[in-house]
Amino acid sequence: MTTVEFPVGGGYNAYIGPGAASLFSREAQAAFPGGRCALIADANLPSAHIRAAQDALGPGCTLMPLNVSEAQKTLEKASEIYAFLNDAGFTRADGAVILGGGVTGDTAAFAAATYLRGIPFILAPTTVVSQTDSAYGGKTGVDHAGCKNRIGVFAHPKAVVCDVDFLKTLPERERVCGMGEVIKYGAIADPGILERVSRGAPDEALISTCVRIKRGFVAQDEHDTGERRILNFGHTVGHAIEAACGFAVSHGQAVAYGMLAAVRLGERLGVTRAGVFDALLSACEKAGLDTDFEPRLSPALPYLRRDKKSDGANLDFILLEKLGRPVRKKLPFGDAEKLLGSIAAQGR
Ligand SMILES: NC(=O)c1ccc[n+]([C@@H]2O[C@H](COP(=O)([O-])OP(=O)(O)OC[C@H]3O[C@@H](n4cnc5c(N)ncnc54)[C@H](O)[C@@H]3O)[C@@H](O)[C@H]2O)c1
Numbered sequence: 123m124t125t126v127e128f129p130v131g132g133g134y135n136a137y138i139g140p141g142a143a144s145l146f147s148r149e150a151q152a153a154f155p156g157g158r159c160a161l162i163a164d165a166n167l168p169s170a171h172i173r174a175a176q177d178a179l180g181p182g183c184t185l186m187p188l189n190v191s192e193a194q195k196t197l198e199k200a201s202e203i204y205a206f207l208n209d210a211g212f213t214r215a216d217g218a219v220i221l222g223g224g225v226t227g228d229t230a231a232f233a234a235a236t237y238l239r240g241i242p243f244i245l246a247p248t249t250v251v252s253q254t255d256s257a258y259g260g261k262t263g264v265d266h267a268g269c270k271n272r273i274g275v276f277a278h279p280k281a282v283v284c285d286v287d288f289l290k291t292l293p294e295r296e297r298v299c300g301m302g303e304v305i306k307y308g309a310i311a312d313p314g315i316l317e318r319v320s321r322g323a324p325d326e327a328l329i330s331t332c333v334r335i336k337r338g339f340v341a342q343d344e345h346d347t348g349e350r351r352i353l354n355f356g357h358t359v360g361h362a363i364e365a366a367c368g369f370a371v372s373h374g375q376a377v378a379y380g381m382l383a384a385v386r387l388g389e390r391l392g393v394t395r396a397g398v399f400d401a402l403l404s405a406c407e408k409a410g411l412d413t414d415f416e417p418r419l420s421p422a423l424p425y426l427r428r429d430k431k432s433d434g435a436n437l438d439f440i441l442l443e444k445l446g447r448p449v450r451k452k453l454p455f456g457d458a459e460k461l462l463g464s465i466a467a468q469g470r
Pocket residue numbers: 164166167168191192195222223224225226227228248249250251252255256257258259260261262270271288289290291292293296300372373374
C-alpha cells in the first residue's frame with residue numbers, strides 16, 4: 123500500500139493499493155467523533171462494492187444510494203443528499219464516506235462540505251479519473267446551467283481510501299476514457315508516464331505517480347490561483363466539448379480531445395515544439411482513446427467563454443513548450459475562437 127500525504131486541509135493521507143477498503147473502519151472512527159457514518163454510494167456500482175463497504179464500516183453506517191450522472195451533477199442532486207442527512211439526524215460530529223467516481227465524489231463532497239457548514243468526509247474513489255485525479259485536492263462542486271463545476275467549494279477530505287481493486291469491474295470504455303487524465307500528468311510533468319500507458323487499468327504504482335504530481339501542485343497553490351492551473355491542461359477545450367454535446371462525451375475522453383487541441387494551438391502560437399503532438403497522439407491511441415478531436419471543436423467554440431478560468435475577456439490556456447514543460451498563456455476570446463476554428467477547419 124502506498125501512502126501519499128497531503129499537507130493541506132489540516133493534513134490528510136491518501137491510501138492507495140489493492141485491499142485499501144479494509145481501512146474504512148479505522149479511518150471513519152478517527153474522522154467522525156460522533157460515530158455515525160453515511161455511506162453515500164454511486165447506486166450504479168456493482169452491489170458487491172457497496173456491500174463490502176457497508177460490511178467494513180459496520181452497524182454505525184447508513185447507506186444512501188445516489189443515482190447520479192454527469193447530467194445530474196446538480197444542486198438538485200446535492201439537495202437530495204442534504205435531505206437524507208437531515209432526515210437521518212446527522213450532526214457535525216458525524217461524517218460521510220463517499221464511494222464512487224468523480225461525479226459521485228464531486229457532488230457528495232460538495233453536499234458534505236456545505237451541510238451544516240461542513241461535516242467531515244472520506245473519499246473512496248472507484249474509477250480511473252477519480253483514483254488518479256478528482257479525489258485529491260479539495261475541489262468539490264456541481265454543474266449549473268450547462269456549465270461545468272459552476273458552483274462549488276474547496277473542501278478537503280479527512281482521508282482518501284483508494285482501493286485499486288474497485289477498478290476491476292470498471293467497464294472498458296470508462297477505463298479507457300480515464301486514461302485521458304493519466305496522460306495529462308505525463309504531458310505536464312512526467313513524460314515517462316506516456317510510456318506506461320496501456321489499455322489496461324493503471325496499477326498502484328502508476329496511480330501513485332499521478333497522485334504525487336497532483337499533491338505537488340495542490341501543496342503549492344491550494345486555491346487554484348496560479349501554478350495549480352497547469353492541471354487544467356486540456357480542460358478549457360475539454361469542458362467546452364463536454365458542455366456542447368450535453369455531456370455525451372465522458373470527461374477523460376473530452377480532456378484527451380482538449381489536450382490534442384491545446385498542442386495544435388501551441389504550435390500555431392509558436393510555443394509548442396515539433397514532435398509533441400505525435401507523442402501525445404500515440405499515447406492516446408495506445409490507451410484506446412479516440413483522437414478525432416477536430417470535428418468536436420466547432421460546436422464547442424461558443425462554450426469557451428463560459429470557462430471558469432476566464433477573466434471576462436481572456437481565456438487562461440495551458441500550452442506545452444515540450445513534454446513536461448507547460449506554460450500558461452492568456453488568449454483573448456476572439457483569438458482563441460479564431461485559432462481553434464481554423465484548426466477545426468484544417469482537419470488532420
Ligand atoms: N474535483 C476534481 O478535482 C475533478 C478532477 C477531474 C474530474 N472531475 C470530475 O469527475 C467527473 C468524472 O468522473 P468519472 O470519470 O469517475 O465518472 P463517473 O463518476 O460518472 O463514473 C463513470 C461511470 O462508471 C461507473 N462506475 C464507477 N465506478 C465503477 C466501478 N468500480 N465498477 C463499475 N462501474 C463503475 C459509474 O456508475 C458511471 O456510470 C466529472 O464530473 C469531472 O468534472 C473532478
